[in-house]
Amino acid sequence: MPDRVLSMNLATLRGDCNFATAVDRCLEQDVTAISPWRDQVEAIGLREAARIVQTNKLRVTGLCRGGMFPAGDAEGRNKAHEDNLRAIDEAAVLGAECLVLVVGGLPKNSRDIADARKQVVEGIAAGLPRARAAQVPLAIEPLHPMYAADRACINTLDQALDVCAMLGEGVGVAIDVYHVWWDPNLAAAIARAGKMGCILAHHICDWLVPTNDLLLDRGMMGDGVIDLKGIRAMIEAAGYFGPQECEIFSRDNWWKRPGAEVVKTVVQRFNSVC
């Protein structure tokens, strides 16, 4: 069994870090795999970000994010398409192992989630030739159903896998425990993802009780109710031994703490409860 690898999703360090200082905080704790967000890359410039990656021989386990496909009109859909092409190119420059897709929810004033889902498939399909050419796999991230309206209308792993099956090579899934832990069909879906060779990423954090904000109240591993080791066992049984990527949005807790403390805690929890 390969060594376990921790990757730091740089959103976890939004509190007091930019791309460069986030990397410094990671390296101080021997974390050499990262997954940045596009706004963090843009803030220091793509070329500088790539230089930091190469100089430090960092592994970029993913770039967050493409997606947001559904729109009310052709202009909106086209804008999304252009933006996704740019995201693919950026991922290629950074040497990212995948581009994570948060696929988007309902267009403004729409109540037609079936149509939004259709637009998502069309949107991914449209970007796929570029992604294949650039050798950037697209990782559909099924998001928790509480985001179905405004962030992602792909809400279960099985639903994401159905899209993968439809679109073929170059599309896979990012399995984030926060989004899927509740799914009564999770074990079977993960096994299916393994058989399809579709698992591109494994994101970790925790579900807090109570959860005080739908978006920005994720917990540090170990502070919530997710059976992290249990889900990891399912993912390993499915043949995936890639990095576990820690992604915590936490406005009122971890984003208020110094990045150094956050990284230390992530490493400690990764080694004890994940």
Add this chain to the structure above:
Amino acid sequence: MPDRVLSMNLATLRGDCNFATAVDRCLEQDVTAISPWRDQVEAIGLREAARIVQTNKLRVTGLCRGGMFPAGDAEGRNKAHEDNLRAIDEAAVLGAECLVLVVGGLPKNSRDIADARKQVVEGIAAGLPRARAAQVPLAIEPLHPMYAADRACINTLDQALDVCAMLGEGVGVAIDVYHVWWDPNLAAAIARAGKMGCILAHHICDWLVPTNDLLLDRGMMGDGVIDLKGIRAMIEAAGYFGPQECEIFSRDNWWKRPGAEVVKTVVQRFNSVC
């Protein structure tokens, strides 16, 4: 096709009404079907609540709620069982057409959702003889996955139907649009529920964008993104033409308004967008 019936879940009128005044507000708008919560019944007394129901020839479409089965030890499970027996008896006294079950989430300090789900099945099974004897059908309400940890670990309609299939006569489902609207498998699951003869209730409200609170920010029908008529069509196609029960928890909006205004709005929306 039978006339459509609106039922008022009395939680919708928590702002300034007790059981008795809530009924008055409903009757003023010719709403003669209600679904009370047990604390509302307890506050005026079961006998007085039943008297109000009978005097006004009200239809009681459900009693909220039984459930909360999982517990960390036998004592906790037994307490839950005793409480569920009381709930069944109260439902019988009120002539409620079903007892709605919010089945409960993870016991304190547990991360074992599979075990919680097992406890739920055992808990329902334990109460079933009494429910059958009292002719009070038990309505499992699958709750939105965002409540999996703390309120209900049955999170999809299909999962609830699996439990119904296991337990047989006397158990069905309450389909609340708020909890199920996002489900990619919704149409098939509703059809399955119809074939099983399992649909006991159809609850309505709306999903707001943004949603500012996980529990208490439900929207009035028409103010959100749920395709209410579309889901109603699925439910009618499955053979259910029973009441649509309006249940809105809205701490910062509807609970701040006078009950009379809330009932008027519910009736108006029921007639226009549901």
